[in-house]
Amino acid sequence: MSDPTELYKQAIVEHSKHPRNKGPLPEATAEATTINPLCGDKVTVRAVVEDGQLVTLRFEGRGCAIAMASASMMTELLEGESIEHALTSADRLEAVVAGEQDGPDDPDHPIARLRGVRAFPARRRCATLAWETLRQAVSPSD
Amino acid sequence: MSDPTELYKQAIVEHSKHPRNKGPLPEATAEATTINPLCGDKVTVRAVVEDGQLVTLRFEGRGCAIAMASASMMTELLEGESIEHALTSADRLEAVVAGEQDGPDDPDHPIARLRGVRAFPARRRCATLAWETLRQAVSPSD
Amino acid sequence: MALDVHALRAEFPSLAREELAYLDNASTTHKPRAVLDAVRDAYEHRCANVHRGVHTLSQAATEAYEGARDRVQRFIGAERREEVILTSGTTAALNLVAQSYGRMRLSPGDRVLVSEMEHHSNLVPWQLVAQATGARVDKLPVTDEGELDMDALDRALESGPAIVAVTHVSNSLGTINDVAEVARRAHAANAVVVVDGAQAVAHRPVDVQALGCDFYAFSAHKMYGPTGVGVLYGRMDLLEAMPPWQGGGDMILSVSFDGTTFNALPYKFEAGTPNIAGVIGLGAAVDWLDRVGLEAAATHEAALARAAEEALSTLPGLRIVGTARDKAPVVSFVLDDIHPHDVGTLLDGRGVAVRTGHHCTQPVMDRFDIAATTRVSFAVYNTAHEVERLVDGVKHVQETFA
Amino acid sequence: MALDVHALRAEFPSLAREELAYLDNASTTHKPRAVLDAVRDAYEHRCANVHRGVHTLSQAATEAYEGARDRVQRFIGAERREEVILTSGTTAALNLVAQSYGRMRLSPGDRVLVSEMEHHSNLVPWQLVAQATGARVDKLPVTDEGELDMDALDRALESGPAIVAVTHVSNSLGTINDVAEVARRAHAANAVVVVDGAQAVAHRPVDVQALGCDFYAFSAHKMYGPTGVGVLYGRMDLLEAMPPWQGGGDMILSVSFDGTTFNALPYKFEAGTPNIAGVIGLGAAVDWLDRVGLEAAATHEAALARAAEEALSTLPGLRIVGTARDKAPVVSFVLDDIHPHDVGTLLDGRGVAVRTGHHCTQPVMDRFDIAATTRVSFAVYNTAHEVERLVDGVKHVQETFA
Numbered sequence A, B: 001m002s003d004p005t006e007l008y009k010q011a012i013v014e015h016s017k018h019p020r021n022k023g024p025l026p027e028a029t030a031e032a033t034t035i036n037p038l039c040g041d042k043v044t045v046r047a048v049v050e051d052g053q054l055v056t057l058r059f060e061g062r063g064c065a066i067a068m069a070s071a072s073m074m075t076e077l078l079e080g081e082s083i084e085h086a087l088t089s090a091d092r093l094e095a096v097v098a099g100e101q102d103g104p105d106d107p108d109h110p111i112a113r114l115r116g117v118r119a120f121p122a123r124r125r126c127a128t129l130a131w132e133t134l135r136q137a138v139s140p141s142d
Numbered sequence C, D: 001m002a003l004d005v006h007a008l009r010a011e012f013p014s015l016a017r018e019e020l021a022y023l024d025n026a027s028t029t030h031k032p033r034a035v036l037d038a039v040r041d042a043y044e045h046r047c048a049n050v051h052r053g054v055h056t057l058s059q060a061a062t063e064a065y066e067g068a069r070d071r072v073q074r075f076i077g078a079e080r081r082e083e084v085i086l087t088s089g090t091t092a093a094l095n096l097v098a099q100s101y102g103r104m105r106l107s108p109g110d111r112v113l114v115s116e117m118e119h120h121s122n123l124v125p126w127q128l129v130a131q132a133t134g135a136r137v138d139k140l141p142v143t144d145e146g147e148l149d150m151d152a153l154d155r156a157l158e159s160g161p162a163i164v165a166v167t168h169v170s171n172s173l174g175t176i177n178d179v180a181e182v183a184r185r186a187h188a189a190n191a192v193v194v195v196d197g198a199q200a201v202a203h204r205p206v207d208v209q210a211l212g213c214d215f216y217a218f219s220a221h222k223m224y225g226p227t228g229v230g231v232l233y234g235r236m237d238l239l240e241a242m243p244p245w246q247g248g249g250d251m252i253l254s255v256s257f258d259g260t261t262f263n264a265l266p267y268k269f270e271a272g273t274p275n276i277a278g279v280i281g282l283g284a285a286v287d288w289l290d291r292v293g294l295e296a297a298a299t300h301e302a303a304l305a306r307a308a309e310e311a312l313s314t315l316p317g318l319r320i321v322g323t324a325r326d327k328a329p330v331v332s333f334v335l336d337d338i339h340p341h342d343v344g345t346l347l348d349g350r351g352v353a354v355r356t357g358h359h360c361t362q363p364v365m366d367r368f369d370i371a372a373t374t375r376v377s378f379a380v381y382n383t384a385h386e387v388e389r390l391v392d393g394v395k396h397v398q399e400t401f402a
């Protein structure tokens, strides 16, 4: 078995205990909710989108430290960015978690901080949940 | 595996090739039909019953040598006998085939001739089929 | 007679790696060598299909298969061997009852009373059949301790449910329900009682006649047997009245395009080639449990569960979920501000395997307003040392999040 | 590349007793050591439940289980892994299609066209669903040679059946049906095609996309794998539209008394703990078949079947039943005035295991006006010497009855 203490480094624990951008967003123009079938945990992502930019980005939900930290770090990273950039980041995060690519060198980059989850296949979905939900929220036809 | 040549002794083969009392019985007062679930083979037993006696006893059906010989020998043995005696004989045949009792010493008694089938559990039902059917035909409520 | 857990443990090849504390036995137990050998032996010395063959191997397979049915009959105290239907698991057994008995029995407006602590396997099948028949599913509530609310049962029985579905032992709370009493009251109200025994049979002697239930379902893999095998016990008269569920080989007497007649019990409900080697393995598991002794096993497991509950209860912010008087060796808990999945992953890193999540009992989670628990569940081969490792592990988790 | 049958035979522990000529492979095949080891290894090194666990063992079990699904997907050429539903056998797979797709699709007066050569597993489920929905089952007749009557198919398609159920290979006649052509014609008439592949997958490469069928069912135990495991392939769009069949764990996304939402494919159709070790064994069987090579196996088996047919045909009073142009290695025959069960018992006495009876295809027996046949069916490990023993054995039977 892999040692999960690496995964539960300070950033994950800290973000999960003090999540950024968590809360309602009544004026949201885009929103989606996804369930993690492993546990039934739910995450909702809401955004105010203007001219293809994620002007405001919020999340709600309850879940494990990895899901909450991932959502928190995602909103911090992507608020103010373009939808295009957000979708590319989501692809990248998913590829990194799936072990298909290594991701950012900067160890403090959110995607790098979530890299450790690849050793725990049952938990990968926890790390990707918020990003998937964001993709759904901003994808045209969903 | 047990050697079946003992089982297929002359009497079984002979009765199966030249069955006694095989044919219709339009004037029957009692009758029943049973299916052997192993093969779908059917046997019908018909009797003219008078004062608790099996005055006439016939069977019809198609089946394996054991089933046919058993039916043939049964009708030969029990025609003219009382229902009571027939039921006792059926019990005895079934007990012998199940290996619960040894049955008649006389090797030429029909029940003794069928004894060999006990070594072939899958075939026991072939030997008992006609007797079961007779029991059904003459039992009050069936 | 006390149980020699180390001798017993040596019978499990999969437990040889001492660094693993497997405390997820309510999910599936490990298998003793006797069971694995019986399965392998079935393939090596009795490899043939059952029932339809006249050749020696097929007879040997049939005898072993039917011999396992006899063992199960005795194991659960069924009156007749025809009442023991071999299935692919508890879930299939419960779906069989719902689809065959349920569809026959239920009409629009009829009620099925399902306890709030059921595993999804004893709830979703009733929802599906209710939808198909126009019946409705009512909830039999659970108390704060995690027991069946027996007063609510009496009230619910007044509305005349056709079927009462209840678990013998809750897999997420550990509660042992007084199924005999439920059956007594339900029968007085003319309801049929379907009991999910998945979590019971490995932990205590079960006698379906003493329980007085109408149906009883369980899985081999939770009682030291193979995967892919389960049992449905049903009362003879009910089984006889029920239509078949699946069609296929072995369950028929004769087939034609003009019409088909069905075979006698238990075969009417055993369509197709069964899990022959698995059923033979179930027979071996029954023999093995007989040898170990369920009373001795229960005593040993209860001691471990008590030790775990006592030690865990002293940890700050830890709350045990499920505090029924009568409990199986299952301890579910939550920690303030730490999600069970994080507990599970961190414990796993220390070689302690527990289950985390809703345990396929979401209504229980809703009842206690939680999303998930960490569940520790013991088997006969667990040790006091493993309890210590568990408790140390949970402390470590709390430190990680401190 | 020719097949080294003796080397291959040595891989089967159950065939070590040379005095047994096992010619009942259409019932169930024997299992190579690779499969038995994979099953045992699953219990010894990956003993845990799948999908719901975050601990290491559970992940290992899940990976092995899902890895087997990937192998099966490749083995049958399915486009997506979600199209591969793991069941407890062919019979369960076909009942799933009938109960889920059939109930959804069929209305009173609708027709299901079922071939006269179907195993009861691909007929009785349709009779049951027809009875439940008010649809009717029509018969697609078989010719004197034991082939599908393709002209009758065209006529039957004019009445617009919703579903056509047909076997890829007949277990009692050996006929290999041109399923691709049946599917082409049926699709032109807007029917959905359900193929029973139980007798096909061990004998020839199967590509469900090339066949163009909508559903394809088979069992592991007939392709050198364990008992209690089967596969339903279904086209993604059909599976997605279908309601679940069984309710329980793993097949849900969320459950409450107010309503339940179902999981994505393939899990929607896999309720409850699956036959984990069995599925892993199926994966090993696929690997083993890949290694042996289905083309080489087919060549070897065809030679044995041809030799058996030629030798048997010379015996007086022997008639081969099923004389299709394209046949699997199955030889069914009848003898004048000697019942197949007597043949079976007498052959068994000489160590030759064959199946006798209606082979769960009573409509075929009725079609040829017989009650039963003696069926010889070959696997890749059979030898020319076993064919000789068979033929000698049949001569001995004839002498016994002379």
Ligand SMILES: Cc1ncc(COP(=O)(O)O)c(C=O)c1O
Binding pocket: C249, C271, C272, C273, C274, D026, D027, D089, D090, D091, D092, D119, D121, D122, D167, D169, D170, D171, D196, D198, D199, D219, D221, D360
């Ligand atoms: C053609 C055919 N279909 C279906 C089946 C049923 O398969 P199973 O008994 O494995 O469910 C069989 C074998 O018995 C068969 O030969």
Ligand SMILES: Cc1ncc(COP(=O)(O)O)c(C=O)c1O
Binding pocket: C026, C027, C089, C090, C091, C092, C119, C121, C122, C167, C169, C170, C171, C196, C198, C199, C219, C360, D249, D271, D272, D273, D274
């Ligand atoms: C109480 C209870 N019921 C039913 C089940 C379902 O059993 P299976 O998954 O073996 O069908 C389980 C286990 O998962 C259980 O714990």
